[in-house]
Amino acid sequence: MAKRSPFLSLAILAAGLAAGAGAAAAKDTIVIAIPGTPQGIDLDRQAGPQSWSMAGQVIELGAEWSPVPYPYKGVAGADPTKVPGFSYPNFAEQAMTPGIVETCELATDGLSATYHLRKGVKSATGNEFTADDVLWRVQRAQALKAIGAFLQTAANANDPAQWTKVDDHTVKISSGKPMPLVCKILANLYWYWFDSREAKKHATADDPWATKWVPTAGVGFGPYVIDSWEAGKRVVMKANANYWKGAPAIKRIIYLVVPESTNRVALLRQGKVDLVEGLSPDEAMALASDTSLRVAAVRGNQSIYAVMNNTKPPFDDPLVRQAINTAIPREQIVKDIYRGLAEPWQGVMPSTYPGYVAMSRYGFDIEKAKQLLAQSKSPNGFKTTLAFSAGDPVQENIAILLKSVLAPLNIDVGLQKMPVAAQSDLVQSKRADFALWIDFPIQPDPNYSLGLLYGSGNAVNYQNYHNPEVDRILAEGAAIVDSAQRNAFHAPAEEQISKDAAIGWIAEPYYVNAMSAKLSGWKWFTTQYYKVSEIKIAD
Structure with a gap:
């Protein structure tokens, strides 16, 4: 069989785009090139860059972080403030703007809260x-025992019996201990609602929570609804004519699967895709x-790290994990691999978040790393395999560099x-021994993060880390309402996690x-997505 040239592949992609999407420049259609179709938009069970960006168009939040000017210096050539209308979410000051929950009333003692739902949202x-x-949604999250259940636990509202329907547009939540996050978490994309009446039509005795339907067809209360889903090819969304803010200017979204990033770039340069x-x-x-064109690089809450299985040799030894952390050349990775579009990372939660404690325990030092390993249960070294994603163009370069620096x-x-x-399944099933992973805690809060x-045992503790003292601090800290006290209370847990070298912090x-x-x-939102409903395309 003759080998297909990259130019021929690109031509075929462009032809398919024109046939299936119409003109990309049309003001009411946006074409977005993506590496691949995700598993779906059911965020209780699915995660990843395209899951987040697609779910963000279908789901409408109870509230959002209020917009403020970008608080960081933009990287030359990738400054997001050059995009007209760009703003940044004000999670640093925890300032919120109502969404489809008009108000959330939290009692002074934090033991009860009331959601007043916006009327007329369809x-x-x-x-x-x-x-x-x-x-x-509360019942579904608990039944699936996944990320939604973690969120409810983080808010001290994990028992469905705590949730009471007062009337069609009022929900009361009660708790035996304070619920400091129950209102703030309304700005979290994972604290979402699907149209339950529609979902129930697709439930079966074997699938009572419509887990087969929601991923690729779930209907939310956001500005768009999935029109078609062709795995490996494209996903098309159309505007929700009933959207409470009014139908968006862009009527159709076409997510076009273009696996090779060089082809995605070429289509953008040619004007065949918009983003x-x-x-x-x-x-x-x-x-x-x-x-x-414009490039927008936003400093947010993402992190890339090395998962090391804390329950399996050799990574069950803290000295091994400390040695690896000491051998990670963070500054070099940021400068040479990320081209300045990242920050070196040692702190155990996002550096942009309230309560963050800066760490400097693991500066790049190969000799010290050798000493740590010599004191470990694996003094003569060992063999391992580092798994990384083909969907992230950076991970292979980081993997190659780590292989080189760990060889000595x-x-x-x-x-x-x-x-x-x-790779997602390997990591999320907690079966990975050693793997690169990109993730982030959505909620800007130390207890949550x-x-x-x-x-x-938490769903995103992919490295199977366990420390009783950390668990104690997390359990007690979940009920602290005062922000300053809450931040200070969790600082010892950050220090302990750093000492334990739970993961390999990178950038x-x-x-x-x-x-x-x-x-x-x-604009950028804290779950790594943008809202097409707020985007406009000029003639």
Whole structure:
């Protein structure tokens, strides 16, 4: 069989785009090139860059962080403030703007709260958002025992019996201990609601929570609804004509699957697509000089780290994990691999979040790393395999560098490049021994952030870390209402996690998109997505 040239592949992609999508420049259609179709938008069970960006168009939040000017200096050539209409979420001051929950009243003692739902909010099917949708979501999260259940536990509202329907637009939550997050968590994309009346139509005896339907067809109360889902090809969304803020200017979203990032870039340069996800830093910076395009790199809450299975040799030994952390060249990774579109990371939660404690325990020092390993249960080194995602153009470069810097420690690292879904399954099932992973705690709060990544048994504790003292601090800290006291109380847990070297902290990558200069209104939200409903495309 003749080998297909990259130019021929690109031509076929462009032809398919024209046939299936119409003109990308049409003001009412946006075409977005993505690396692949995700598992779905059911965030209780699915995660990843495209899951987040797609779910963000279908789901409407109870509240949002109020917009403020960008608080950081923009990277030259990738400054998000150059996008007209850009703003930044004010999570640092915990300032919120109401969404489909008009008000949340939290009692002075924190033991009860009331959600007042906005009236007249409808899904694309015409069903109104009511207390029944809220209660169904609570029950579903607990039944699935996944991320939604963690959120409810973090808010001290995990028992469905705590949730009471007062009337169609009022829900009361009660607790035996304070619930400091129960209102703030309304700005969290994982604290969402689907149209439960529609979902129940797709439930079966074997699938009572419609887990087969929600991922690729779930109907929310957001500005868009899924129109078609062709795995490996494209996902099309259409505007929700009933959207409570009014139908968005862009009527159709086409997520076009273009696996090779070089092809995504080429389609953007040609004007065949309007926005691109999944760029490498090199590609992003190479676009900076093109006046017909804009690159936006936002410092947010993402982190890339090395998962090390704390329950399996050799990574069950803290000295091994400390040695690896000491051998990670963070500054070099940020400078040479991320091209400045990241921050070096040692602190155990996002550096942009309230309660963050800066750490400097693991400066790059190969000799010290050798000494630590010599004191461990593996003094002569060992062999291991580092799994990384083929969907992130940066991970392979980081993996190659880690293999090189760990070699002097007699740590022989084999590299395993995996498809996105396979690598996600390996890590999220907690079966990975050694793997690169990008993640983030959505809620800007120390108890939430630390509990999500490091609490024993939690869904995102992919490294199986366990420390009784950390768990005690998390359990007691969840009920502290005063922000300053809450932050200070969790500082010892951050210090302990750092000493234990629970994971291999690497960097905090910026969230990066490239887009046509005709776009305005692009913004970053804390679950690594943008809202197409706020974007406009000029003629």
